[in-house]
Amino acid sequence: MKNLADILELDGPAGPPTERMLQILTEACRLFATRGFDGVSVRDIAQECGISKATLYHHFPDKDAILRPLVMGITRSLHQRVLRAIPAEAEPAEKLRAFMVESARFFEEYRWAFIVSSTVFWTDPQARQRRQRIEWRDRHEALLRIILEEGVQRGAFRIEDIGMAGRLVLGALNWMPKWYDPKGPLPASAIAEQFYDVLLAGVGARPDVITI
Amino acid sequence: MKNLADILELDGPAGPPTERMLQILTEACRLFATRGFDGVSVRDIAQECGISKATLYHHFPDKDAILRPLVMGITRSLHQRVLRAIPAEAEPAEKLRAFMVESARFFEEYRWAFIVSSTVFWTDPQARQRRQRIEWRDRHEALLRIILEEGVQRGAFRIEDIGMAGRLVLGALNWMPKWYDPKGPLPASAIAEQFYDVLLAGVGARPDVITI
DNA sequence: GGCACCCAACCGATCGGTCGGTCGGGCCGC
DNA sequence: GCGGCCCGACCGACCGATCGGTTGGGTGCC
Numbered sequence: 001m002k003n004l005a006d007i008l009e010l011d012g013p014a015g016p017p018t019e020r021m022l023q024i025l026t027e028a029c030r031l032f033a034t035r036g037f038d039g040v041s042v043r044d045i046a047q048e049c050g051i052s053k054a055t056l057y058h059h060f061p062d063k064d065a066i067l068r069p070l071v072m073g074i075t076r077s078l079h080q081r082v083l084r085a086i087p088a089e090a091e092p093a094e095k096l097r098a099f100m101v102e103s104a105r106f107f108e109e110y111r112w113a114f115i116v117s118s119t120v121f122w123t124d125p126q127a128r129q130r131r132q133r134i135e136w137r138d139r140h141e142a143l144l145r146i147i148l149e150e151g152v153q154r155g156a157f158r159i160e161d162i163g164m165a166g167r168l169v170l171g172a173l174n175w176m177p178k179w180y181d182p183k184g185p186l187p188a189s190a191i192a193e194q195f196y197d198v199l200l201a202g203v204g205a206r207p208d209v210i211t212i
Numbered sequence: 213m214k215n216l217a218d219i220l221e222l223d224g225p226a227g228p229p230t231e232r233m234l235q236i237l238t239e240a241c242r243l244f245a246t247r248g249f250d251g252v253s254v255r256d257i258a259q260e261c262g263i264s265k266a267t268l269y270h271h272f273p274d275k276d277a278i279l280r281p282l283v284m285g286i287t288r289s290l291h292q293r294v295l296r297a298i299p300a301e302a303e304p305a306e307k308l309r310a311f312m313v314e315s316a317r318f319f320e321e322y323r324w325a326f327i328v329s330s331t332v333f334w335t336d337p338q339a340r341q342r343r344q345r346i347e348w349r350d351r352h353e354a355l356l357r358i359i360l361e362e363g364v365q366r367g368a369f370r371i372e373d374i375g376m377a378g379r380l381v382l383g384a385l386n387w388m389p390k391w392y393d394p395k396g397p398l399p400a401s402a403i404a405e406q407f408y409d410v411l412l413a414g415v416g417a418r419p420d421v422i423t424i
Numbered sequence: 425g426g427c428a429c430c431c432a433a434c435c436g437a438t439c440g441g442t443c444g445g446t447c448g449g450g451c452c453g454c
Numbered sequence: 455g456c457g458g459c460c461c462g463a464c465c466g467a468c469c470g471a472t473c474g475g476t477t478g479g480g481t482g483c484c
Contacts, residue, residue: 431481
């Protein structure tokens with residue numbers, strides 16, 4: 001995982017996060033991703049960091065306070081990074097490609113946090129910063145929808161239901177964590193490129209073109 | 213949820229599952245899907261069924277024994293149902309369509325169990341019947357791969373990397389539980405049809421065809 | 425001395441699971 | 455028909471373990 005501090009916004013009233021806090025967040029993130037939030041005890045996190053549980057509670061008020069910045073940071077940063085990666089003047093197809101590739105790249109860099117974020121979205125009916133998180137996610141989905149709509153209007157895309165097309169794209173990308181192997185032959189960005197190719201041209205052969 | 217008994221294989225040495233066991237499985241399934249396995253206590257399940265915890269343990273040896281048939285049954289039944297829904301003599305494209313639509317239909321019928329199964333796959337590093345479950349999943353993925361390969365060989369599909377194309381398809385389908393609303397306008401099968409259309413023809417406009 | 429950091433020991437609550445016992449309906453010998 | 459018996463379904467009370475979180479007291483650096 002790249003520097004986890006980049007995606008966090010802990011530098012509020014308490015100043016920038018300390019080295020120890022980052023260590024706790026990093027270890028907790030990896031544990032949450034592999035065993036789930038409820039499957040990891042505060043003792044586990046402390047032990048993994050080589051400190052006592054009481055020390056951990058010196059840096060964080062409660063268990064939720066460890067999870068929250070991870071989920072929140074990932075949701076926000078994903079959108080911001082993808083948004084920044086999309087060239088303003090490009091063709092819609094190129095924008096879609098940028099959206100998909102940058103999403104995959106982000107996933108690869110912050111894999112554990114990405115997994116935590118996407119699993120927590122489920123089993124969390126109430127509070128945990130839900131509103132603000134959903135706001136970012138909606139903004140992200142809106143960005144994709146705008147790209148697709150622009151493509152349709154400019155004649156680059158041919159889409160019946162934009163919402164459904166968007167969900168197909170996001171589904172393929174968001175499902176990646178479940179099977180992606182960082183030691184595999186292809187980086188996530190290359191996989192996203194392939195997805196893009198299939199998505200744009202379809203898998204169906206085009207006899208009408210071939211037989212001209 | 214349709215009759216949960218259809219997907220279970222509890223009728224082993226102990227005979228067919230009793231009404232009470234089915235009730236426990238049904239309620240537990242719904243709770244697991246919404247709050248996660250670790251987020252649901254045995255007390256919760258018992259209370260939801262209107263029985264005491266001791267009574268629940270009279271019907272199941274432990275908590276895992278409630279989860280196991282759900283996850284196992286879904287994984288196995290999904291494959292079997294989809295396999296049966298694919299016509300042997302059809303074109304590859306029609307087979308792919310049947311694969312996707314039947315998967316969606318199955319998800320819609322056994323929505324809670326489907327969600328439980330797909331979430332449990334994560335946070336479960338060890339035992340819980342992992343080997344047998346993965347066997348069914350692999351068989352399912354192999355089925356899709358065979359369809360795609362046949363399509364390529366018969367000139368119906370134009371695919372660079374079959375594994376990646378398959379993962380795109382499965383990703384879109386498996387992600388559905390996260391956003392699908394059973395009270396929405398479209399049934400899951402109709403959504404799968406749309407996915408199929410996009411997948412086959414792609415979203416890119418085809419000026420080469422239009423300008424003939 | 426004061427502050428940030430750290431710890432062993434402890435707290436009440438809740439976890440998965442067990443125990444001894446109650447209840448009611450079928451089934452037997454008579 | 456009927457007392458005695460059995461047994462599956464059920465329950466309240468309890469178990470040790472572990473949960474998230476707290477307390478009070480160190481230790482070392484400014």
